[in-house]
Amino acid sequence: MSDPMPDRDLLGSDGGAAGFRIFYERHVHAVVAYVARRTDRPDLALDLAAETFARALEHRGQYDPSRGPAIAWLFGIARNEIAGAARRGRVADEYRRRLGLSAIELDDAAAEAMERHMRLDLEEALAALPAEQREAVIRRVLAEEPYAVIAARVGCSEQVIRKRVSRGLASLRQSLQGGE
Amino acid sequence: MDPLQTLGDQLFEAALRNRAAARPRRRWRGSRPLVALAAVLLLAGGAAGAAALLNSRPSAPLFGALGPSRYEIDMSPYLNAGETGWCVGVISTEQGRFRGWSEGCGGAPGAPIIAESFSAPEAHHATLNWAITTAAVGAVRFGDHVVRTRSEARLPKGFRAAVEIVAPGHGPGPGLVREVTRTRGGVEVRTRPRPVEALNARGQLIHQRTPEKLTPGSAPWWFQKTVYWAPPQPPPQLPCSIHTSGLPGPEPQWGNVATAVRAIPGVPDSAFISCADTEFYWSHTPLEAAVLLDAARPGSEPAAFPQMNPVAGQPGVFDAPGGVQGHLTGRRMNGAWLVVQGAGSLAQRLALLHEITVLSPASLWR
Numbered sequence: 001m002s003d004p005m006p007d008r009d010l011l012g013s014d015g016g017a018a019g020f021r022i023f024y025e026r027h028v029h030a031v032v033a034y035v036a037r038r039t040d041r042p043d044l045a046l047d048l049a050a051e052t053f054a055r056a057l058e059h060r061g062q063y064d065p066s067r068g069p070a071i072a073w074l075f076g077i078a079r080n081e082i083a084g085a086a087r088r089g090r091v092a093d094e095y096r097r098r099l100g101l102s103a104i105e106l107d108d109a110a111a112e113a114m115e116r117h118m119r120l121d122l123e124e125a126l127a128a129l130p131a132e133q134r135e136a137v138i139r140r141v142l143a144e145e146p147y148a149v150i151a152a153r154v155g156c157s158e159q160v161i162r163k164r165v166s167r168g169l170a171s172l173r174q175s176l177q178g179g180e
Numbered sequence: 181m182d183p184l185q186t187l188g189d190q191l192f193e194a195a196l197r198n199r200a201a202a203r204p205r206r207r208w209r210g211s212r213p214l215v216a217l218a219a220v221l222l223l224a225g226g227a228a229g230a231a232a233l234l235n236s237r238p239s240a241p242l243f244g245a246l247g248p249s250r251y252e253i254d255m256s257p258y259l260n261a262g263e264t265g266w267c268v269g270v271i272s273t274e275q276g277r278f279r280g281w282s283e284g285c286g287g288a289p290g291a292p293i294i295a296e297s298f299s300a301p302e303a304h305h306a307t308l309n310w311a312i313t314t315a316a317v318g319a320v321r322f323g324d325h326v327v328r329t330r331s332e333a334r335l336p337k338g339f340r341a342a343v344e345i346v347a348p349g350h351g352p353g354p355g356l357v358r359e360v361t362r363t364r365g366g367v368e369v370r371t372r373p374r375p376v377e378a379l380n381a382r383g384q385l386i387h388q389r390t391p392e393k394l395t396p397g398s399a400p401w402w403f404q405k406t407v408y409w410a411p412p413q414p415p416p417q418l419p420c421s422i423h424t425s426g427l428p429g430p431e432p433q434w435g436n437v438a439t440a441v442r443a444i445p446g447v448p449d450s451a452f453i454s455c456a457d458t459e460f461y462w463s464h465t466p467l468e469a470a471v472l473l474d475a476a477r478p479g480s481e482p483a484a485f486p487q488m489n490p491v492a493g494q495p496g497v498f499d500a501p502g503g504v505q506g507h508l509t510g511r512r513m514n515g516a517w518l519v520v521q522g523a524g525s526l527a528q529r530l531a532l533l534h535e536i537t538v539l540s541p542a543s544l545w546r
Binding site: 016017018020021024025028029032046049050053054057083084085086088089090099100101102104106110113114117123127131132134135143149152153154155 | 181182183184186187188190191192193194195196197246247248249251260261262270271272274285297299302305306307308403405406407408410411433434436459461466
């Protein structure tokens with residue numbers, strides 16, 4: 001079996017629209033699980049995920065693999081969207097408007113489908129990671145501590161922390177996608 | 181249809197249209213009159229400080245209505261071992277339902293502004309600008325608006341807050357700062373949006389030090405060296421280590437313990453430093469236990485938590501709202517606080533609080 005196409009290639013100019021579609025499908029469940037930790041409303045979770053990916057599409061050229069895995073970049077965008085929504089009292093739609101995305105209305109069936117996606121438990125997926133990876137992911141991705149600080153706290157090199165974060169996120173994504 | 185499928189289709193079509201990255205990011209733009217005004221203010225020097233306060237507005241409370249939503253800003257101690265400082269969180273609710281939150285922890289001790297949020301005004305929705313400051317700060321400048329700080333019971337002693345609710349379309353302009361750089365060819369003058377700034381009681385600027393840049397292997401100056409552990413290893417035999425005796429339910433996941441503690445100068449009396457933290461999971465609910473010391477004088481009795489109340493039937497045990505991180509339940513022990521924080525129930529926090537033991541934190545600083 002061949003290796004999956006790296007995120008940087010999917011986001012690069014060669015990836016095109018199809019590349020972004022693969023990128024979206026690869027990460028959307030993790031992003032929804034992430035935003036679902038902050039809101040239990042399916043409409044808000046969908047808006048947050050949509051704005052996160054719209055922003056990622058607009059700024060895909062800014063993704064820098066040397067700064068961490070793409071899912072960490074997406075979580076960072078989602079985190080900013082959540083913070084902005086808390087300040088404004090509503091989820092921004094700036095990037096969706098810019099890209100011409102229309103609002104997705106949730107009827108009962110769609111809301112139920114969204115709730116099923118939201119039930120994918122990020123905490124559970126995190127709990128299933130080896131302790132070292134779990135701590136690295138939580139500190140770096142969720143708490144946004146600098147690699148240098150985590151390395152100093154844990155007593156190992158930054159490279160080791162980067163590896164733990166990267167492996168932890170890969171496992172997390174698989175687990176949230178229902179993969180092996 | 182599955183809404184995530186619909187969203188994927190829409191994004192695919194948008195990517196096909198290849199409109200991504202076609203437009204620049206929204207930025208503050210300085211108009212000529214504003215540039216001129218900024219230059220005049222800078223030239224005016226000290227008089228500008230007085231003018232700033234003269235035109236200032238009072239702070240809104242740390243909780244209240246923001247359009248159809250409600251907001252709450254809270255502070256709770258930063259529990260990570262080796263760290264000092266606070267976690268500041270904003271919780272948003274609508275009709276009693278949780279809508280979302282944002283949070284940040286840490287920051288350099290002694291900085292006049294320890295946390296802030298300043299966003300561009302919205303055309304159709306109210307926005308919230310806020311800053312948590314030390315007691316030395318009399319007002320905070322958000323763009324062209326100056327907001328006087330206030331003290332509140334939900335803030336730790338020695339801290340103040342400036343909160344501004346910005347009506348739709350009435351946000352503070354960016355304010356502009358003129359920067360003069362000497363170059364080989366002469367001088368280069370640029371203007372840039374003014375950051376959130378702390379002003380003293382006379383309206384004069386209090387400089388906020390630029391955060392130090394961390395190099396690989398380095399740590400912030402206030403950070404205390406810690407040792408990491410994770411099961412199946414037991415916690416290290418250090419004075420501050422948190423131990424458990426096997427209560428069924430809470431399972432330790434990892435921990436950090438300080439090997440020594442030194443006083444941190446320049447922090448308010450209410451500041452803590454954590455000498456140990458341990459993360460527990462209890463039926464997938466994360467609970468964090470920590471040992472907190474007085475940051476300025478380790479070994480002396482640490483300060484009370486904001487809004488803490490005695491727990492009925494539990495002598496010496498207190499509970500305080502911990503904001504985004506969940507309630508904080510603690511008991512004093514020999515110049516330290518032993519605390520448990522998390523989203524679990526009070527019964528869970530109490531059970532864990534009575535379960536954990538610490539060897540002898542006092543010997544860390546004696």
